[in-house]
Amino acid sequence: MELPPQYNAKEVEDKIYQLWEKSGFFNPDNLPARHKKPFTIIMPPANANGNLHAGHALVMTIEDIMTRYKRMNGFKALWLPGLDHAGFETQVVYEKKLEKEGKSRFQIPPEQLYKEIMDFTLANKTNIESQTRKMGASCDWSREKFTLDADIVKTVYNTFEKLYKDGLIYRGKKIINWCPKHQTSLSDLETNDTEKVDKFYYLKYGPFTIATSRPETKFGDKYVVMHPKDKRYKDYKDGQKIELEWINGPITATIVKDDVIDMEFGTGVMTITPWHDAVDFGIAERHNLEKEQIIDFYGKLLPIAGEFAGMKITEARQLIIDKLQSKGLVEKVEENYKHIVKTCYKCNASIEPQIKEQWFLKMKPLAEPAIKAIEKNQIKFMPEHYKKISLHWLKNIIDWNISRQIVWGIPIPAKTCEKCGEIYVDINNKINVCKKCGGSLKKDPDTFDTWFSSGQWPYATLGFPKSKDFKTFYPTDVMETAGEIIFFWVARMIMFGLYNTKKIPFKNVYLHGLVLDAKGQKMSKSKGNVINPLDLTDKYGTDALRIGLVVGNTPGTSLALDENKIKGYRNFATKVWNASRFVLMNLEGYKENSKVSLDAKDKKTLKDFQKEVKEITKEMDSFRFYTAAEKIYHYFWHTFCDKIIEEQKTKLYGTDAKEKAKAQYLLMTILVESLKLLHPFMPFITEEIYQQLPIKGKKQCIMIEDWPA
RNA sequence: GGGCGCUUAGCUCAGUUGGUAGAGCAUCUCAUUUACACUGAGAGGGUCAUAGGUUCGAGUCCUAUAGCGCCCACCA
Numbered sequence: 197m198e199l200p201p202q203y204n205a206k207e208v209e210d211k212i213y214q215l216w217e218k219s220g221f222f223n224p225d226n227l228p229a230r231h232k233k234p235f236t237i238i239m240p241p242a243n244a245n246g247n248l249h250a251g252h253a254l255v256m257t258i259e260d261i262m263t264r265y266k267r268m269n270g271f272k273a274l275w276l277p278g279l280d281h282a283g284f285e286t287q288v289v290y291e292k293k294l295e296k297e298g299k300s301r302f303q304i305p306p307e308q309l310y311k312e313i314m315d316f317t318l319a320n321k322t323n324i325e326s327q328t329r330k331m332g333a334s335c336d337w338s339r340e341k342f343t344l345d346a347d348i349v350k351t352v353y354n355t356f357e358k359l360y361k362d363g364l365i366y367r368g369k370k371i372i373n374w375c376p377k378h379q380t381s382l383s384d385l386e387t388n389d390t391e392k393v394d395k396f397y398y399l400k401y402g403p404f405t406i407a408t409s410r411p412e413t414k415f416g417d418k419y420v421v422m423h424p425k426d427k428r429y430k431d432y433k434d435g436q437k438i439e440l441e442w443i444n445g446p447i448t449a450t451i452v453k454d455d456v457i458d459m460e461f462g463t464g465v466m467t468i469t470p471w472h473d474a475v476d477f478g479i480a481e482r483h484n485l486e487k488e489q490i491i492d493f494y495g496k497l498l499p500i501a502g503e504f505a506g507m508k509i510t511e512a513r514q515l516i517i518d519k520l521q522s523k524g525l526v527e528k529v530e531e532n533y534k535h536i537v538k539t540c541y542k543c544n545a546s547i548e549p550q551i552k553e554q555w556f557l558k559m560k561p562l563a564e565p566a567i568k569a570i571e572k573n574q575i576k577f578m579p580e581h582y583k584k585i586s587l588h589w590l591k592n593i594i595d596w597n598i599s600r601q602i603v604w605g606i607p608i609p610a611k612t613c614e615k616c617g618e619i620y621v622d623i624n625n626k627i628n629v630c631k632k633c634g635g636s637l638k639k640d641p642d643t644f645d646t647w648f649s650s651g652q653w654p655y656a657t658l659g660f661p662k663s664k665d666f667k668t669f670y671p672t673d674v675m676e677t678a679g680e681i682i683f684f685w686v687a688r689m690i691m692f693g694l695y696n697t698k699k700i701p702f703k704n705v706y707l708h709g710l711v712l713d714a715k716g717q718k719m720s721k722s723k724g725n726v727i728n729p730l731d732l733t734d735k736y737g738t739d740a741l742r743i744g745l746v747v748g749n750t751p752g753t754s755l756a757l758d759e760n761k762i763k764g765y766r767n768f769a770t771k772v773w774n775a776s777r778f779v780l781m782n783l784e785g786y787k788e789n790s791k792v793s794l795d796a797k798d799k800k801t802l803k804d805f806q807k808e809v810k811e812i813t814k815e816m817d818s819f820r821f822y823t824a825a826e827k828i829y830h831y832f833w834h835t836f837c838d839k840i841i842e843e844q845k846t847k848l849y850g851t852d853a854k855e856k857a858k859a860q861y862l863l864m865t866i867l868v869e870s871l872k873l874l875h876p877f878m879p880f881i882t883e884e885i886y887q888q889l890p891i892k893g894k895k896q897c898i899m900i901e902d903w904p905a
Numbered sequence: 906g907g908g909c910g911c912u913u914a915g916c917u918c919a920g921u922u923g924g925u926a927g928a929g930c931a932u933c934u935c936a937u938u939u940a941c942a943c944u945g946a947g948a949g950g951g952u953c954a955u956a957g958g959u960u961c962g963a964g965u966c967c968u969a970u971a972g973c974g975c976c977c978a979c980c981a
Contacts, residue, residue: 201940389978396981407981421981458980466981475979535980581909588908589977683976716917748918748929752910756917760930767943778940815921823919826928838945845939 198781199888203773205737208884213329215883221900223336224272228900235271236672237263238654238702239335240685241280241343244320245289248327250711250719250757251678253729254749256331257742258708258821259676263334264876265816266673268903274669276657277328277335279321281343283605283646284380288542290316290604291378302379306603313604327730332738332879334899339665341657343649344606351656352649353609353623355696360621364558365598367619371470371477372597374550375540376495380601381554383645384594385684387538387547396533397517398463400525402440402449407462409533410469411516412509415443415501416488417467421479424453426464443520444502454479472549487551495548555599555608555642562691563590569700575690578706578819579752582682586690589683598645605643614638651688654701661697672702679707679752706819709754711745716756727757736766739878743768746877747825768829769881772874775837776885779863782848786860788892798862801840805831805866809904812873821877828873836866864891869904 220226224234237259242252259275267273290313291301301309321342328335341348359365372381394409404420420438422429432438436451449467456479457464470480470487480487492498497512499505504512520526538547567590569575570583577583599608609623615635620627630637649656654675658666671693675686686705693701712718713725720726732741744762749755794802808831815824840863847859868889875882875898886898895901 384977409981456979461980468981473979473981475981478979536978579910585909585976592907592977714917750919753918758917758930761917763943764930767941770943771941774941774943776940781940818921820921823921823928826919830928837941841940842945 199773199777199885201777203737203770203881203884205739205769205880206734209330209332209733209738209880212880212883213332215887215897216334216899217337219896219899221267221897222275222334223338224274227267227272230270231267231272231900233271234669235263235266235273236658236669237275237674237676238657238672239275239277239333240675240677241278241341241650241653242324242328243282243285244279244317244324244342245282245286246320248324248331248729250727250729252324252327253331253741254708254711254745254755255676255678256328256333257745258706259674260331260333260335260742260879261746261821261876262674262676262819264879264899265903267334267899268872268875268901270902272668274339275333275335276339276341277325277333277337278341278653278657279324279343280646280650281317281605283643284378284382284386284542284600284602285646286313286317287602287604288378310603330730330733330738332742334879339657343646343653347659348649348656349606351660352606352644352652355652355692356609356644356648357621357623358696359557364561365621366556366558367553368556368595369551369553370556370595370597371474371549372552372554373538373547374493374552375543375545376493376548377543377545378540378602379493381550381552381597381599382540382547383597383647386541388541388544389536390539390544391534392537392546394533394535396530396535397520398527398530399520400527401442401465401467402438404465405463405527406465406467408466409535410472410509410513411520412497412501412504412512413469413472413490414467414516415490415497415504416471417442417469418447418449419452419480419483419485420449420465420467421452421454421457422465423455423457423459425455426457426459428464441523441525443516443523443525450485452479452483452485454482471551474549477549477551489551491548491550493548493550554597555610557596557598557648559593559595559691562695563593565694566590566687566690569690569694574700575702576704578704579750582679582705582707582752586682586687590687590691596645598648599640599642600645601642603643605646606649608640608642608644610640611637612640647684647688650685651692652696654689654693655697670697670701671699674704674706675702676706676708679709682707704819707752708749709752712754712756714756714758714760716754727759732759732762736762737769737880739769739881740766742879743825743829743877746821747829749822751819765829768833769878771833771837772871772878772881773885775832775841776867776871778841779860779867780888780890783860783864783890785853785856786864786890787857788864788890790857792854792858792861794858794862798858801862802865804835805869808835809869809873813903813905816876825877828870828877832870832874836870840866872898872901872904875899875901 239259240255263273263275294301373387374381396407396409397411398405398407432451434451434453438449440449468476468479470476471489472491490498490500491509495509497504497507540547567587570587611620611622613630613635616630616633618630618632654672655670658670660666689701713727717725729741740762744765812824812827844859844863847855871882871886883898
């Protein structure tokens with residue numbers, strides 16, 4: 197029995213993956229009888245809008261390691277793959293593509309745009325699936341789900357209806373984050389805080405001086421707010437009216453006292469623009485003040501701005517100041533005023549707060565059970581400090597705007613009466629006439645925030661509420677994903693899971709960090725430092741990339757992906773290949789079952805190995821794959837190869853048949869068991885060698901072998 | 906403003922309940938065709954950010970300080 201002198205990763209990998217797929221063992225239903233207790237990981241659905249990146253490669257590797265390990269340990273292991281339509285994310289990618297072609301999404305009728313993005317997504321879906329296979333993922337393709345599958349959409353709709361009936365969903369006319377470029381509202385998580393340097397204007401507002409960086413919003417300001425305890429303004433009473441000269445003529449302003457005002461800041465007095473500022477909106481709500489829109493949804497001034505109407509706010513700003521100046525209303529202008537502006541996390545355009553009717557989800561009642569479950573440690577976080585981070589966020593949670601003004605996504609199943617405004621949630625599309633006034637109904641034009649559907653992923657994919665899979669595999673065992681999306685996704689899955697199924701969706705949360713470039717910098721197209729994981733698998737083999745991604749990669753910490761490191765593990769793969777080749781080359785006369793009486797030294801070697809196995813198993817059970825991988829690596833290379841094989845050479849090359857048999861027994865035992873230990877990390881090469889092993893009682897593949905004990 | 910981390914060898918990072926500092930890469934010396942040069946044998950290199958404290962004993966626990974980073978937040 198001989199292995200070829202060189203390991204050819206490219207040839208072997210495709211062949212071996214096919215062998216696995218044909219075996220059917222990715223599907224837990226096909227596993228041998230010993231696999232009884234379920235073990236479940238739901239794969240984070242990849243955004244079907246591009247290629248697999250280094251982060252995906254890490255997800256695939258860690259989750260495959262867990263799945264293979266549990267499968268070898270006799271679990272009925274299910275790793276369920278999926279893809280996400282990724283609503284806004286995908287639409288943005290597609291819009292960029294359109295832009296390059298000189299087109300805009302606003303020129304394309306919605307139905308056609310939806311179809312185009314669907315085609316684009318489906319093409320990417322196929323692409324991502326084949327790249328996932330390339331990574332060696334032992335996931336059950338027969339159970340693959342897509343967030344737009346009919347059954348998933350049905351689950352999402354049922355949840356929406358249930359939430360609505362429970363009074364947790366409401367249609368609210370609140371201030372929202374509006375991206376003027378993308379023409380949609382965004383959740384608070386979808387905005388960034390960016391520091392900007394602007395001019396800061398001190399304007400005379402009657403007897404007061406107010407400061408602002410945004411004079412263009414000030415046309416409708418007719419409330420002037422100060423702190424109730426501010427002695428400087430004690431002569432002004434709440435509700436008092438004053439007459440003053442403003443941008444476009446005389447106005448009447450009303451004094452408002454509110455303790456949100458910081459007496460230390462500026463003059464301690466400000467005017468408010470409730471339609472375009474969240475703080476001001478809050479004040480207006482508390483005091484029941486009028487709100488008026490100044491800027492339209494495209495960022496242009498409305499007729500209230502008088503002569504400035506129709507102008508873009510950026511163009512109007514200086515002109516407005518000029519006018520105020522000519523009226524003697526500008527007290528001073530501070531240059532280089534640094535302040536924080538909310539921006540769209542995709543295009544960096546300044547968010548224009550707007551009041552708009554949207555669908556909101558009340559979060560506090562959903563967060564409470566999640567907080568309890570986490571505090572009771574029903575969900576274990578790795579690394580642990582994510583427990584605190586999650587709790588902090590959940591305890592300070594605010595209502596979630598779940599509607600988006602984009603076509604790509606799951607349509608919100610609601611209708612509004614065009615006559616009386618009555619709202620109907622109609623998940624089966626059966627209500628056609630307003631029950632109240634008989635008026636005709638208009639379908640809601642919006643789609644769900646993509647996280648509203650992916651937040652339901654663990655139970656939706658398993659066929660909640662009635663399927664056998666749901667009963668068998670839920671709650672799932674591990675949720676492994678990027679720490680970055682703890683709030684976007686993980687926290688919401690916990691809330692939805694508890695709300696709908698009354699159970700936690702997963703017992704363990706394993707959060708990996710970012711994959712950075714070799715210098716520890718974030719990969720980005722503009723920097724040109726993006727490492728394509730598939731290039732690395734191509735160059736060094738998938739096994740080398742996998743173990744290279746895992747060794748030393750503690751959860752929560754970002755990882756510098758250095759090609760040299762992968763190269764090092766390619767060398768290790770070669771080492772594994774050559775050591776196996778050597779052992780197999782020296783099996784002359786070897787009889788597997790013949791009795792050998794080992795020397796005391798050999799017995800100690802085996803005992804040491806057993807000790808190693810125990811330690812590695814302990815690391816695996818504690819989710820410390822980074823140390824487990826390192827230990828196996830170290831043992832195989834520096835103990836098995838450098839010491840044990842070297843020591844046995846004299847026996848192997850000698851003439852004493854008994855001694856030779858002892859050596860063969862020892863080497864084969866440790867080799868076979870080591871290959872099993874290595875299998876979760878380096879599945880391809882270990883499987884290829886296993887297939888060539890001349891041993892009896894061999895299973896169909898190493899993938900379903902017993903983990904060494 | 907609040908919260909959460911990090912600081913250990915030249916670099917990237919481990920270090921599980923406190924018990925004489927570890928790995929990979931890099932560097933240096935030696936071996937020269939050995940299953941494997943994608944190799945082997947060996948070496949150098951750290952007052953574990955700083956200052957206190959608890960302890961028989963602290964990289965590890967506590968307090969403070971400094972530097973770095975991340976997240977959340979309604980200072981016009």
